[in-house]
Amino acid sequence: MRRSAAPLLLFLLPAALLALPHVLPRFHTYVAAIVLLTGLLATSLNLAIGYTGLYQFGHAVFYGVGAYGTALMLTRSGMPAPVAFLVGPLAAAALSLVMGVICIRLSKLYFGMLQISLGSLVWAVVYRWYSFTGGDDGIHGIPVPDAISSPKGSYYFTLAVTALCVFAMYRIVRSPFGKVIQGIRDNPVRAAAIGVDVKSHQLTALVIAGFFGGVAGSLFVVVENSVFPDMMFWTFSLEVLIMCLLGGMYTFFGPIVGASAIVLLRVFASIHTRYWGLILGTILTLVIIFLPDGVLGVFIRRARPKEPADA
Amino acid sequence: MLKVESVVKSFGGFKAVDGVNLHVNAGEIVAVIGPNGAGKTTLFHLLTGHLSPDSGRILFKGKEIGGLSPHVICRKGITRSFQVVNIFPRLSVFENVQIAVLARERKTFRIFSAVKGMAEEEVNRILRSVGLFDRRDVASDLLSHGDKKVLEIAVALSGNPELLILDEPTAGMAPEETERCIRLIRKLSGESGLTILFCEHDIALVFEIANRIMVMVRGATVVQGSGEEVRRNSEVQSAYLGESGEC
Numbered sequence: 001m002r003r004s005a006a007p008l009l010l011f012l013l014p015a016a017l018l019a020l021p022h023v024l025p026r027f028h029t030y031v032a033a034i035v036l037l038t039g040l041l042a043t044s045l046n047l048a049i050g051y052t053g054l055y056q057f058g059h060a061v062f063y064g065v066g067a068y069g070t071a072l073m074l075t076r077s078g079m080p081a082p083v084a085f086l087v088g089p090l091a092a093a094a095l096s097l098v099m100g101v102i103c104i105r106l107s108k109l110y111f112g113m114l115q116i117s118l119g120s121l122v123w124a125v126v127y128r129w130y131s132f133t134g135g136d137d138g139i140h141g142i143p144v145p146d147a148i149s150s151p152k153g154s155y156y157f158t159l160a161v162t163a164l165c166v167f168a169m170y171r172i173v174r175s176p177f178g179k180v181i182q183g184i185r186d187n188p189v190r191a192a193a194i195g196v197d198v199k200s201h202q203l204t205a206l207v208i209a210g211f212f213g214g215v216a217g218s219l220f221v222v223v224e225n226s227v228f229p230d231m232m233f234w235t236f237s238l239e240v241l242i243m244c245l246l247g248g249m250y251t252f253f254g255p256i257v258g259a260s261a262i263v264l265l266r267v268f269a270s271i272h273t274r275y276w277g278l279i280l281g282t283i284l285t286l287v288i289i290f291l292p293d294g295v296l297g298v299f300i301r302r303a304r305p306k307e308p309a310d311a
Numbered sequence: 312m313l314k315v316e317s318v319v320k321s322f323g324g325f326k327a328v329d330g331v332n333l334h335v336n337a338g339e340i341v342a343v344i345g346p347n348g349a350g351k352t353t354l355f356h357l358l359t360g361h362l363s364p365d366s367g368r369i370l371f372k373g374k375e376i377g378g379l380s381p382h383v384i385c386r387k388g389i390t391r392s393f394q395v396v397n398i399f400p401r402l403s404v405f406e407n408v409q410i411a412v413l414a415r416e417r418k419t420f421r422i423f424s425a426v427k428g429m430a431e432e433e434v435n436r437i438l439r440s441v442g443l444f445d446r447r448d449v450a451s452d453l454l455s456h457g458d459k460k461v462l463e464i465a466v467a468l469s470g471n472p473e474l475l476i477l478d479e480p481t482a483g484m485a486p487e488e489t490e491r492c493i494r495l496i497r498k499l500s501g502e503s504g505l506t507i508l509f510c511e512h513d514i515a516l517v518f519e520i521a522n523r524i525m526v527m528v529r530g531a532t533v534v535q536g537s538g539e540e541v542r543r544n545s546e547v548q549s550a551y552l553g554e555s556g557e558c
Contacts, residue, residue, distance in 0.1 A: 176410075176426045179402070180419040183410045186399035193359060193397075194411040194470055195385035196419055204420070250401070 017159055021152045029151050030223065033158040035263045037219040040162045042243040042255035043169055044212035049241070050249035051173060052205040053185025055112030058099075058119030059213055059240055062092040064232025066214025068126060071139045071227045081145045088221070089214035095122070096210025100203045116234050127229040138228030142221055154222045161219055165212050166256070172208065173252060181205050242280075246287055248294025257296050312337045312506055313358070313389075313474055318367030318377070320350075320357055327353040329530035331367070335474065335508050340500050342517045343510040345527035351510040352394055354527070355478050358508075359391050360384040371474070385414075390467040391476035396459045398466065400452035404443055407451050407462055408434045411469035434469075441465045441495060457488030464495065475499070477509035481516065489516070496520060518542075 021029040041063050048056035070088030073079055079087075103114045126133045133139070148157040172178050181201055184191045188198050221227060230236065239262065247258025262280065269276035291298045315333040319326065328350040335341045343351050356362040358369060363378035370376070376384055399407050412430040413419055438444040441461050446454065451462055460480060467475055480496065481489040493516060499505045511517050517524060518538045525535040526547050534544045541547055 171425070172422050174425055174427065175423060176413045176418045176421045176429060178422075179406060179410050179426045180413065182402060183399045183407075186401050187397060189361070189381075190393075190397045190399060190466070191410075191414075192381040193361075193385060193391055193393075194466060195382045195390075195414040196410075197380075197382050201419065208422075 021155050026151050029155050031263070031267050033155045033219075033223045034267075035260050036158050036162045037216045037223065038240075038243070038263050039256035039259040040165055040219070041213055041216035042240050042247070042259040043166055043252075044209045044216065045240050046244045046249060046252075046255040047169060047172070047212070048206055048209040050244060050255075051178065051185060052181040052202055052209075053188075054202060054206065055108060056115065056206070056209065057112035057241065058115040058234060058237050059209070060234070060237040061099075061119035061122050061232045062096055062210040062213035063217040063220070063236075063240075064126070064227075064229070065095050065122065066092040066217025067220050067227045067231055068133060068139075068217075069214065070218040070221045071142050072133070074142050074144070074221070075139060085218050088218040089211050092214025092217065093207050093211035096207050096213075097203065100206040100210075104199055104202055104206075116237070119232065119237065120234055123229060123232050123234070126232065133229075136229055138226055140226040142225045142227070144222050144225060148222055149225075157222055158219045161215065165215050169208075169212060170252060177201070177204070242284060244294075246284060246294060248297030248300075250293065251296045251300055254294045254296035258294065261295075312372060313508070314368075314370040315354075315358070316368040316370070318354070318357060318369060319365045320353055320362060321365060326530050328357065328364075330532065331527065331530070332532045333525050333535065335506060337473075337506055338500075338504050339522045340496070340507045340509070340520055342521035342524045343508070343527060344512075344514065344517055344524060345510075349527040350530040351527055352478055353530075355391065355476055355508075355510065358384075358476060359389060385470055385472075388471075388473035389476060390470035390472040390474075392460070392463040392467050392478060392480060394478040394482060396456065396463060398451050398459055398462055400450070402451060403448050404438065404451050404454065404462060405434055405447040408437055408465050408469050411466045412437075415470050437465050437469055440498075441468070442491070455488075457484045457491070460484065460488075461492065461495065464492075468499070472505070474506045474508060477507065479511055480509055481511065481513055489513070493520060 020032055024032070045056055045059040048054045048059070066088040069091035070084045073084035073087045074081065099115060099118050102118065103111050106114055127136055129135065144154070148154050180191070180196055184196065184198055184201055192198050217231070220231070243258035243262050244255045245258065246261060247256065248254030265280055266276055269279050287295065313333070313335040315331055318328055318331045320328040331350070331354055343354065345351055353362065357364050357377065360379050360381040360383065368375060368377060371387060371389060376387060399410070402410070409426070409430055412433055416430070435444060438447050441464060443458060443462060443465060446458065451459065454462060464477065464480065481492050484492060496507060497520060500507055521538065523535065523537055524541045526533045526541060533546050534541055
């Protein structure tokens with residue numbers, strides 16, 4: 001797929017990403033870091049929804065827990081920073097496991113609804129527990145290690161971690177496990193009939209997705225130096241879902257494309273109008289009607305040789 | 312190899328399977344026939360763990376398997392195809408068979424090794440033996456109906472079963488596809504000595520390839536025996552083959 005463009009892209013993209021903070025002003029470097037970590041977040045969601053076929057409607061909770069986990073460790077414990085960056089994602093993975101065990105008993109939409117409910121519960125606790133989480137104020141001025149606290153430093157850190165995580169997920173999708181979860185997505189009954197323990201594979205996929213969602217949350221702490229409960233509110237879960245939809249759920253890099261589009265749209269359209277959601281809504285409607293496979297899905301299908309018509 | 316003793320399964324007040332007895336010996340081809348709604352598919356679901364029986368015993372190689380989960384039963388050596396085509400539509404033909412092989416080898420939790428090329432020889436061999444090798448890279452959703460049914464058999468075979476259960480393998484097939492499917496079933500039984508249990512509406516086909524036949528009517532076993540015995544049975548004649556003399 002995209003044989004002609006792929007090598008060029010493979011060289012140009014990293015070069016552009018590496019040069020970016022030296023070329024663009026500070027604000028744009030910051031936006032680029034947000035794009036990267038949101039792309040990571042959307043890719044992690046896609047692992048659950050696009051590859052495993054689970055209606056992960058509350059993914060922002062894992063993002064939020066990853067962020068709060070890291071933030072609380074940095075502000076309230078004397079532990080070294082690397083520990084804090086591990087605790088966030090691990091907390092997200094643990095929550096993902098607990099919520100997964102409860103939700104996995106239900107299927108399809110019911111799974112999604114229960115996940116939203118449990119996620120809202122977590123949100124409500126964070127929102128109300130002033131003495132610990134800072135309540136609806138969130139936590140600000142989080143001390144980040146000097147090496148990664150400058151705009152350039154935080155950008156490069158985000159770039160490196162995102163690249164590493166996306167590569168890891170790329171490998172996972174192309175592993176035996178990755179193929180089997182795609183089989184489960186397509187047909188869970190069939191998967192069980194070939195000897196696959198469907199639930200434990202789904203649960204593993206959820207934990208992996210939660211973990212990488214948590215990593216994205218930790219990166220947010222580095223870039224923003226603050227966390228707030230809205231990060232894990234269900235409307236943000238929906239926004240991440242829209243990123244996957246927009247970019248293409250059945251492509252690996254689609255969610256990153258979708259995340260870039262939405263973050264950039266939010267940042268730059270909101271400079272001009274408060275009603276940037278209106279623009280997003282219009283674009284999304286058009287995409288769903290005309291490009292049901294998402295933006296990237298369409299390009300990939302175009303580039304693929306046509307099936308011989310004898311089928 | 313397989314022994315089913317007075318198994319009962321009801322849905323609400325309706326007894327879909329009501330006292331079925333069946334035994335299948337190693338190496339045999341056994342057919343289950345019966346009118347629509349006789350409970351054939353329900354029986355197969357009970358055998359492969361998609362449903363659990365209310366009472367009765369299902370013994371596979373002497374061990375009770377009634378009520379176990381589908382993936383556990385599969386690992387014990389029973390795999391199946393479904394009446395309605397049941398494959399992984401977004402995966403290629405090759406990948407459909409590949410994940411079944413990987414599932415058998417218990418490699419499905421390998422997260423960091425590349426799946427590309429894994430079990431390639433075996434998958435190719437299976438695809439060649441069922442005649443789908445030249446279509447291996449096609450998305451399975453794009454196959455013809457007949458090819459999809461054959462792919463399902465290939466997927467079931469990848470589990471290296473001792474007992475293969477086929478739920479109406481030729482349903483909806485064109486005549487030449489049916490012919491090909493029969494050859495395949497014969498070949499599997501002949502070459503690899505596979506034990507096969509299937510149900511089918513094509514009576515001519517049943518009498519042609521089955522060693523023994525079990526007749527089900529309204530959830531219960533009417534008779535079980537060779538083609539000749541079944542043909543002679545008066546109860547079968549009235550209840551199933553009909554007075555019109557279709558057979």
